[in-house]
Amino acid sequence: MQITFKVYRKDPEKDGKPGRSNYSVELDEEATVLDGLLKIRDEMDDTLAFRASCARGYCGECTMRVNYKACFACTAKVSAFTKKSPEILLDPLRNIPVIKDLVFDWDAFMWNKITAVKPWLEPDESSTNGENLLPDSTMADLRKVMSCYYCGLCDEGCTVLPVDFDFLGPAALTKAYRFVFDPRDKAGRERLKIAEKPKGIWDCVHCFEASEHCPRGIAPTERIISIRDKAFKVGITNEKVARHHTSFAASVKESGWLDEGRLALESEGLTNIKGLMKLLPTAARAMARGKAPIPYLHPKRPGAEQIKKIFEKGEREKK
Ligand code: SF4
Numbered sequence: 070m071q072i073t074f075k076v077y078r079k080d081p082e083k084d085g086k087p088g089r090s091n092y093s094v095e096l097d098e099e100a101t102v103l104d105g106l107l108k109i110r111d112e113m114d115d116t117l118a119f120r121a122s123c124a125r126g127y128c129g130e131c132t133m134r135v136n137y138k139a140c141f142a143c144t145a146k147v148s149a150f151t152k153k154s155p156e157i158l159l160d161p162l163r164n165i166p167v168i169k170d171l172v173f174d175w176d177a178f179m180w181n182k183i184t185a186v187k188p189w190l191e192p193d194e195s196s197t198n199g200e201n202l203l204p205d206s207t208m209a210d211l212r213k214v215m216s217c218y219y220c221g222l223c224d225e226g227c228t229v230l231p232v233d234f235d236f237l238g239p240a241a242l243t244k245a246y247r248f249v250f251d252p253r254d255k256a257g258r259e260r261l262k263i264a265e266k267p268k269g270i271w272d273c274v275h276c277f278e279a280s281e282h283c284p285r286g287i288a289p290t291e292r293i294i295s296i297r298d299k300a301f302k303v304g305i306t307n308e309k310v311a312r313h314h315t316s317f318a319a320s321v322k323e324s325g326w327l328d329e330g331r332l333a334l335e336s337e338g339l340t341n342i343k344g345l346m347k348l349l350p351t352a353a354r355a356m357a358r359g360k361a362p363i364p365y366l367h368p369k370r371p372g373a374e375q376i377k378k379i380f381e382k383g384e385r386e387k388k
Contacts, residue, residue, distance in 0.1 A: 183219075222282040235268045248260055
């Protein structure tokens with residue numbers, strides 16, 4: 070079949086402006102996107118830059134967007150993307166500094182953040198006699214996390230990173246989980262302190278996109294939630310987060326849905342005048358677009374009484 074690859078191009082040594090190059094390539098039915106890229110580079114244009122290594126879907130090196138969907142080029146069959154049109158668009162992952170063409174800055178995207186969570190075990194040697202073996206049952210959960218490819222697909226799917234690139238992101242926080250929940254590690258509290266800093270666990274909006282994107286079923290969003298739960302349990306939280314959680318729950322309990330205006334005010338703290346002033350520009354922008362909810366004037370949703378009963382049942386069971 071004849072396929073046209075429309076490939077994102079950017080060359081910092083030329084003008085550095087992004088563009089696209091089109092390549093018409095003859096491929097067989099079983100060909101992958103990586104096969105197409107290798108053919109282009111070998112036979113048509115050796116200036117095209119992309120990354121690839123194992124070609125088996127293990128290493129995550131060839132992660133890119135194919136027709137706007139993030140995947141591994143080496144396992145993405147061309148035929149799956151050309152049912153409607155014989156064209157394939159190739160782009161680097163979103164919101165990441167591009168070095169050249171499809172090669173992006175992995176360090177800025179993921180590795181620097183993984184390094185920040187101290188991705189090594191700090192064994193508590195005082196509790197062992199040289200060996201530090203754990204039963205299989207304890208290791209099963211950690212082993213699942215350790216099967217991470219470091220492909221970055223969870224970070225690509227994350228809905229926080231496009232608005233805040235400094236957020237640690239699901240890949241790095243999943244790495245933090247691996248050590249936070251390892252009973253041999255003695256740096257647990259220090260790790261939780263790192264993970265709970267601004268741009269860490271509390272910035273996750275638990276949209277579950279990271280888990281949806283993970284090809285290994287590691288469930289990065291659930292891992293972040295587990296770290297948060299553990300931080301709460303050992304008394305590591307910050308006041309703003311606690312206020313946010315309390316307000317969120319109170320709003321849903323009272324009206325069956327979220328009062329966003331109230332949430333913004335109560336998260337900052339009703340006596341925190343400086344914090345409340347910071348909200349004014351956002352509120353003004355929302356008002357200009359007709360989207361400013363009036364705090365505390367929040368109509369109840371149908372079924373609100375039922376939701377309230379669920380909250381009350383949960384509160385009774387917790388006691
Ligand atoms: S957690 Fe899943 S999606 Fe994220 S880097 Fe690891 S394998 Fe990839």
